[in-house]
Amino acid sequence: MWRGVGFVRQAKLRLVRFVRLRGLPEEIAKGVALGIFIGMTPTFGFQMAIALFFAYLLKENRLAAILGVWITNPVTAPFIYAIEYEMGRILMSLPRVHLPVELTVKAYAELGWDILFPIWVGGVISGLILGTLAYYLTLRAIPAIKDWRVPRWPRRQWHRKGSQHEPEDTKD
Numbered sequence: 001m002w003r004g005v006g007f008v009r010q011a012k013l014r015l016v017r018f019v020r021l022r023g024l025p026e027e028i029a030k031g032v033a034l035g036i037f038i039g040m041t042p043t044f045g046f047q048m049a050i051a052l053f054f055a056y057l058l059k060e061n062r063l064a065a066i067l068g069v070w071i072t073n074p075v076t077a078p079f080i081y082a083i084e085y086e087m088g089r090i091l092m093s094l095p096r097v098h099l100p101v102e103l104t105v106k107a108y109a110e111l112g113w114d115i116l117f118p119i120w121v122g123g124v125i126s127g128l129i130l131g132t133l134a135y136y137l138t139l140r141a142i143p144a145i146k147d148w149r150v151p152r153w154p155r156r157q158w159h160r161k162g163s164q165h166e167p168e169d170t171k172d
Contacts, residue, residue, distance in 0.1 A: 023061045025142040031061030033135035035068020040084070040127035042119045044077055068134065081119055084126055088118030091125070 023031075038051045047069040055065035072080050089096065097114045100107035 023064075025139055027061045028064045028142060029135045029138040030058075031055055031064030032068040032138045033131040034058065034060055035065035036071050036134045037068075037127035037131035038065070039069040039071040040080065040130060041123045042081060042084070042116065044072065044081075047072065071130070080126075081123075084122030085115065085119045086122070087125065088120065088122030091121060092118060094118060 034055055035051045038047050038054065041047070043050055048066050051065040051069045052062055054060075055062040088094075094114075097111060100111055
């Protein structure tokens with residue numbers, strides 16, 4: 001099914017399906033903003049459940065919130081969390097954390113707080129900024145592309161040759 005289908009067409013189809021989510025543009029934009037905010041927090045592994053819970057609680061578009069969470073995925077998460085850590089560390093004037101010399105539970109428990117606190121601060125700040133930006137961009141983008149039509153990809157012409165179906169050669 002996916003053979004011969006270009007990447008650009010697939011991207012357009014995904015965009016159109018996203019835009020055609022049920023609900024008003026404002027509801028979808030709020031869901032995306034909520035999802036991106038939650039996606040920027042260091043709750044990796046629980047983000048979709050948290051987004052679903054808060055979208056249900058706040059009566060926002062749940063599917064849009066779940067889609068927004070995917071701003072952090074296994075590919076982007078290390079970069080996002082590193083940036084958030086540095087942002088939080090700089091804002092709170094904390095020294096950079098170094099790995100402990102001894103491998104004890106207590107040493108790593110203390111290290112965990114020294115890393116998680118700056119990531120949470122950076123995550124909340126970047127979540128507020130990116131969530132607000134995503135809200136306004138989504139709010140403007142949905143009406144503009146609500147009526148897009150994705151043209152069908154060209155189909156191969158088939159003809160019978162013997163008992164097997166073979167593609168017709170279109171070059172003359």
